[in-house]
Amino acid sequence: MASPQPTTLPIVAIAGATGHLGKHVASAFLTSNLRNRFSEIILLSRQNSHHTPQPPPTDLPSDSPKLTIRTYIEDSIPSITRALQGATILINTIGPSGHSFKEKLLHAIPHSSIQVYFPSEFGVNHYVHDFPHREWDAKKKHMALAEQLLLLPQGPKKVKICRVFCGLFLEDSIGPWFGFDTKRGRYECVGSSSSSSEVKVSFTSLGDVGRCVAALASLERDEVPEVVHVAGDSRSVKEIAEVMGEFGGGEIEVVEIGLEGYKREVLEGMKESWHPAPFLRFLMGGGKIMHTARDGGGLGDDLVAVMMDELGQHQCRCGGINHSWSVLFQKNFRIAFSLLA
Template sequence: MSTQTSKLGHTSYTVALVGGTGSLGKEVANVFLTSYKPFFSRIIVPARDTTTVVAKVLTDKGAELVPINPVEPLGSFSKAFEGVDVVINLIGDNLNSYDFKDAIGEAAIKSGAKVYFPSEFGADHRLNDFPGWDDPLWIWKGQHARKYRQLGAGKTKVIALATGIFLEFFVSPIGPTVGFGTDKILTTAGLPDAKTAVTSMADIARALAELTLLSLNPETASSVPDDVRIAGSNASWQQVINIVQKVRDELNMEPRGEITVQGTDLAAFREKVRKEHLDKSQPHPFGHLKVLIAEGKLDFSSKNDNELVNPGESIWKWKTAEDLVRERGGKWMTVEEVVSGR
């Protein structure tokens, strides 16, 4: 358990996990409901549908599922957040979710929550250099954080957590994030050995729990910055392919060596992404992410807050790409399989 928790005595808090039934949300909820349950008297999960299988699982573990009216979210969230100490926004990225997420932020501040985590958990978009063609979701996220930091100044700490790419998705290159050509060739922007921060969803959950406890403890609250970066590890596509092939060799598993990685000219790829974006805004910044990886802006090796949330890995051991490949027995999983839990 946390090295910080001994300072908290018997204090117990209330946390609201908005989107706690989603892909990341259910991992976060599970960690709060198990490892960190002694520190939270109430774990509230506001959801638009409280009848799903995941919702029932969380209820059985002790979560309080609270229905949210998507037509009038501000009133629903304001009621759900009464007496809440921390609000964690785990709603996924969606171009149609701006007003819904703003309602979460506004209700968190007005309800008197001490800490609010906006929906981030990805790239550190403060480093973006896409003049006139930045991803609209990243632009909005920056505006959202600034808006609610100003609204909650002196009352609510707003913490934006950048985690790089979800490890489970990065080690699932059969999907929209990368995609294969017909010859099973993985093509990257720039060099294939460019590293990116990759963090498992369970590790993100633990980091959120630790940051929550640090922020609520008067003795440690000042140590938590407004913008936090963590990285379970930093890996490249080339490293992941090498790991998969190594594990398959060890297991005498076929096929072997069926995937190769090749780089492409970064300047040409960047220009292609720019033109595509200006022609028609894309639903997800996959191209932008590839550019950021190639430019080294998603490599958190030299600057991260790992020691703040998990000093010397004394609280838990970060999961690496090799850990996950071995856990999966050297098999690829598609992003769809990861999301569905198959």
């Protein structure tokens, strides 16, 4: 039997909506093909912030949900609670510099009407890592507090928590910081075997992360999964070199670097670092950012599927991620190459 449809459309609050990812998430709720599934989008803005959202744009589709901007006092949990009033879904897209506020946000949720919470994950699944890192440890601490505050000791969950892992942001990934030096014609991959250049790495564009979050938020509360792995496409370093070469990168040499030595050097030399790139490089080579199905060695599963064709995009599997977004992937690589040329 199909789940009963809600009598009113959900109200979504977005924290960090002016940020690097947040603006794409907000845009997805206001302009994607799922916009008619929400009644109001609330952008949370810190009082006296230098990044206060601009007045609502006038070029939104006529059937976009109502757009509201609410301010809050950063150090006041009652103020944050008031800003959340009436919202049923909260999406936290606040970046690494906002961990203190994220904790206050959690303390406000139990006193609000929020039923579904998307914490600020939206990256690699750091819960499978075998080493400490300051940024990812802060996220683990946030999740532990979320479980303590938002989940009832007995009975059904009070607030549904959905963690979304999207791998690497495509727009931010093709550069020397990850070993992709297109200008020099040299790509480095960190791995433990001669086939490390063929290990898949999952990438998702910022816009597609936003659209996938909107798709997940449009589900009934009980249908929202607890963990989702997303990938716009999964490609190896060797395949990336071939794609970039086709779009004007010329011949690119792929060089392999020993995983154990590189990993040991990073872990010993960057213990106090918040910078993730060197850590992500050995995770890429170790298959820890491969959001393909588990039976193929990836991190995904087949518990849930969210169809992105509702958004006018290619099909997207959230959970058992084994996609074929080649056209979208190559388009973004062309953009990435133009920025690096």
